[in-house]
Amino acid sequence: MASSKQRLDQLLVMRALAASRPQAQRLIMAGKVRVAGQLADKPGRRIAADAELSVAAGERFVGRGGAKLEHAFQTFGLQASGLICLDIGASSGGFTDCLLQHGAAKVYAIDVGRGQLHQKLRQDPRVVIMDKTNARYLRPDDLGELADLAVMDVSFISLTKVMPAIKDMLRPGAHLLTLIKPQFEAGRQEVGRGGVVREAAVRQRVIEQLRQWGTEQLGLRWLGVC
Known part of the structure; x- marks a missing residue:
């Protein structure tokens, strides 16, 4: 038929x-x-x-991060339909936009800055704007509910400083997707001009250290890298 x-x-x-x-x-x-x-x-x-x-990548979302998150969703077979989500380091909202387009029920758009979120997202009733909020110090009571999914894009801080607080904001069985930025994880002597880590061995070591730390210290299950 x-x-x-x-x-x-x-x-x-x-x-x-x-x-x-x-x-x-x-x-x-x-x-x-x-x-x-x-x-x-x-x-x-x-x-x-x-x-x-x-x-075409980058055309669907208000920020370039949306295409990156879309790639992760496709790679790991994840979905956001009906979920309560956290967008840590929301900025203009590329990740938030992607989550909403995948049917998220609610997205907490969290950022230490202020007024960066795209106007389209600011007007969406599913978005809870949390400007001037340092995710490192978030506690479950700050939201009044636990989330099913967290996505994260933070700068100028190691993920090891932020992820413990985010883990406590998630329900059992939830997923956490994060960008890994080696320049904020490697030693100062390993970061070149412009904040670029050029050595592939250093980048790979950073990933492995985060994998080991997350599984051993936080009890997370590693999905992989894409």
Whole structure:
């Protein structure tokens, strides 16, 4: 039996590849959408409901972090539908946007800065804005509930300083996804100009040290790196 057909713009929204039909239409008209690998330029085109769709990376989200989180979701087979989520180091909200497009019920957008979150996200009732908040000192009572998923992108601090507090904010069986920035984990002598760690061996050692620390000190189960 042939698959039922849907409008391309509607299908993008149904697949969480666009936040709304107007956004889907803009992406299609801008040449950012492919169906089964072929460029699609008509929002009203009817295609099979199970057709392979792709959107150019970085176009779906308000910040570049969204594409990074999307890659992690695909790599590890995770989802956010109906979940309570934490976005640590939310900034403009790339991660938050990705979580919402994947159906998150609520996202706590936490950042030490102020006023950085994209206006679209500030207006979304599912987003709880927590500006001027240092995640290192968060406690479960600060939210009044535990989260199902945490995503993290922090700078100028080691993950070992932040993750213990975040672990306490999560339900048993929850997931934590974080960017690893070697320049904030390696020794000063190992960080080059511009804050770049050029030695592959140093980067790999940082990852292994974090893996070992997380499993032994926090009791976490390591999913991997992508």
